[in-house]
Amino acid sequence: MKIVNIIPIFSTDPDARVGHKSEDHSFLGYKTHLALSDERIITAAIITSGEKSDGNYLPDLIGKTKNNGVEIEAVIGDTAYSRKENIIYANKEKFKLVSKLHPLITNGTRKDDKFIYNKDAGRYMCPAGHLSKNDGHIKKRDKNRNTRIKFYWDIEKCKKCPIREGCYTEGAKTKSYSLTIKSKEHSEHESFQHSEEFKELARSRYKIEAKNSELKNRHGYNKAHAAGLLGMQIQGATSIFAVNIKRIIKLINDKK
Structure with missing residues (x-):
């Protein structure tokens, strides 16, 4: 549920921070944390500096999505979203969290x-x-x-x-x-993780990866076009608006 925007390592951007795609792959820039509906429409986005942890923003993404009138039955995300507090939050809000526990x-x-x-x-x-x-x-x-x-x-x-x-x-x-x-929460989530329902829901994760690719490769979202977090937020808003309009038009045309 994230997009990494890469800025040249010698950037003078005061808001850019070093984040990590993997253990040996770092970047200097920003992250965009996304929520995507089953119809592939972006329902919420939070743009942060690159060092921020992905899992921290699940409640905010859910809140924004609900405020936009979307009912949530399940949330699909990578391992970062399976932290204990998110499992507790999912149980409280009564939605299924389809996120694998960390191997540790x-x-x-x-x-x-x-x-x-x-x-x-x-x-x-x-x-x-x-x-x-x-x-x-x-x-x-x-x-x-x-x-x-x-x-x-x-x-x-x-x-x-x-x-x-x-x-x-x-x-x-x-x-x-x-x-x-x-913990009790982790034990219960591990059981759910091995269920057929979890595996079936997890198959839809490709949709967020495809949306990430569309934003980066077709809308230039792999690079920040202005310095500062505000500039990145403006770029994010316009890019997300564009891909959402394209998707909505396609859905309307498909129904004709």
Whole structure:
């Protein structure tokens, strides 16, 4: 639900900021966060500097869309929109959020590290076979972040462990192992994510990608034509108006 507008890296634009398309692909410029109806008409848009997080703007996009008279049954977006507060918001507003959870949430951050939970002892066991000193210290986080549970080991055993390399850091005063406890909201959303309904709805995501491409390739929206956020907002308003008018005319002609 975003379009990235690239500005030359030596731009003197005071409002342009560095954002990231991926881990190794950054840009200097702006983002346009879009909401698109099933008929491919843009129902809401928010233009920000490039560093802003996509997921923050879901409630605003939904609010603008509703104010424009559109009823919302489902929202389709990329992983950025599946943050916990958005899942809670979707449940409250009674629409289906078709956005995949981040792999770190579904798969966890621990994988093949040979730390094993011993259900009989109720504690974690390290690769050397030593049990944790505690049965898990739960750390409550704020309402938008999952709770973490932490296990601690006897540091004296770690110092003498024959396989301590890569596990124990020399000079460390503690050795711990943390896990994230999946929230109720994330667990329920993960179940929905694996449903046929989710997969069927997700097939419509190509529409937003096609609209992004139309704006950038046919209307010059891949480049800011004026400096400043206001200039980008004016460019966005005129470009979105143009593509919406084209789409509305096509829909009218198709009905004739």
